[in-house]
Amino acid sequence: MIGNDVIDLELAGSQSNWRRKGFLQKVFSPAEQEIITTSTDEDKLVWLLWSMKEAAYKAHQREFQLPRRLNWLMQECSILEMTSGNATGTIEIEGHLYSSSSEITSEYIHTSVEKIPASGFKNVILEGSSSAVKKLLITKVAEHFDVEPHELQLKKDAQGMPFLSRKECIFLDRFSFSGHGRFSAYSLSLINCETSVKQS
Amino acid sequence: METKEIIYCLKKIVKPYVQNDLAFQDFGQDTDFIKDLEINSANLVDIVLDVEDEFNIAIDNDSMDNMLTVNDAVEIIKTKQKEQ
Numbered sequence: 576m577i578g579n580d581v582i583d584l585e586l587a588g589s590q591s592n593w594r595r596k597g598f599l600q601k602v603f604s605p606a607e608q609e610i611i612t613t614s615t616d617e618d619k620l621v622w623l624l625w626s627m628k629e630a631a632y633k634a635h636q637r638e639f640q641l642p643r644r645l646n647w648l649m650q651e652c653s654i655l656e657m658t659s660g661n662a663t664g665t666i667e668i669e670g671h672l673y674s675s676s677s678e679i680t681s682e683y684i685h686t687s688v689e690k691i692p693a694s695g696f697k698n699v700i701l702e703g704s705s706s707a708v709k710k711l712l713i714t715k716v717a718e719h720f721d722v723e724p725h726e727l728q729l730k731k732d733a734q735g736m737p738f739l740s741r742k743e744c745i746f747l748d749r750f751s752f753s754g755h756g757r758f759s760a761y762s763l764s765l766i767n768c769e770t771s772v773k774q775s
Numbered sequence: 776m777e778t779k780e781i782i783y784c785l786k787k788i789v790k791p792y793v794q795n796d797l798a799f800q801d802f803g804q805d806t807d808f809i810k811d812l813e814i815n816s817a818n819l820v821d822i823v824l825d826v827e828d829e830f831n832i833a834i835d836n837d838s839m840d841n842m843l844t845v846n847d848a849v850e851i852i853k854t855k856q857k858e859q
Binding site: 597602645646649755 | 815817818823
């Protein structure tokens with residue numbers, strides 16, 4: 576399953592003071608705290624690891640139909656590679672390993688997470704509303720499967736997770752939405768998704 | 776501490792982080808921090824820390840895990856206060 580998380584860095588900076596006493600300890604393991612405190616850009620690392628945790632839990636929650644939880648320490652992040660604009664890493668949750676890829680700019684961080692490593696995401700991030708990004712996803716999926724966009728309807732399951740339905744059947748659920756501040760984003764996996772398309 | 780009193784304190788703690796003011800008007804036991812008040816998930820960490828300070832308790836990870844609604848928070852605060 577797939578999960579994503581976008582962070583508007585300007586808003587995060589004004590909304591949260593991660594330097595307050597106790598904050599890092601509630602969210603990050605000693606190893607993760609070390610990644611942050613030994614970095615030259617602590618803010619960036621805090622939000623990168625945060626987005627990895629949020630995106631990974633979304634994927635994990637969906638994979639195993641889990642309830643929402645407030646527990647950031649159950650996700651242990653490792654960074655495999657990091658450049659100025661990108662990062663890849665892994666997140667372990669309850670014995671399950673997820674792979675992440677993040678895009679980092681001065682404005683935002685967008686992380687996509689999937690259980691299968693490097694299966695390839697189609698990511699879109701835009702400065703705009705969540706409805707605009709939902710519309711873009713529908714257009715993209717319709718184009719890929721050669722169906723009419725109006726046939727696809729965006730719905731939510733009992734857990735509140737979005738899926739696309741076509742002719743009253745689940746059509747696709749390997750995607751995730753996220754929004755924060757100025758930005759809205761989706762991650763979509765189209766690799767091997769023929770097997771996950773449940774058609775009547 | 777009475778439930779009513781705890782809820783009153785929680786309302787004060789939560790206020791600066793609320794994104795949905797309309798839902799905040801109906802603040803009560805069933806209020807969900809994320810679904811109703813649309814509180815940013817990073818600010819939930821702030822709320823946990825503020826609750827610890829205000830009630831002078833330590834909220835461990837397992838307890839924090841279930842802190843999704845006002846009622847969840849009330850129960851956690853009561854349990855932790857009893858333990859002391």
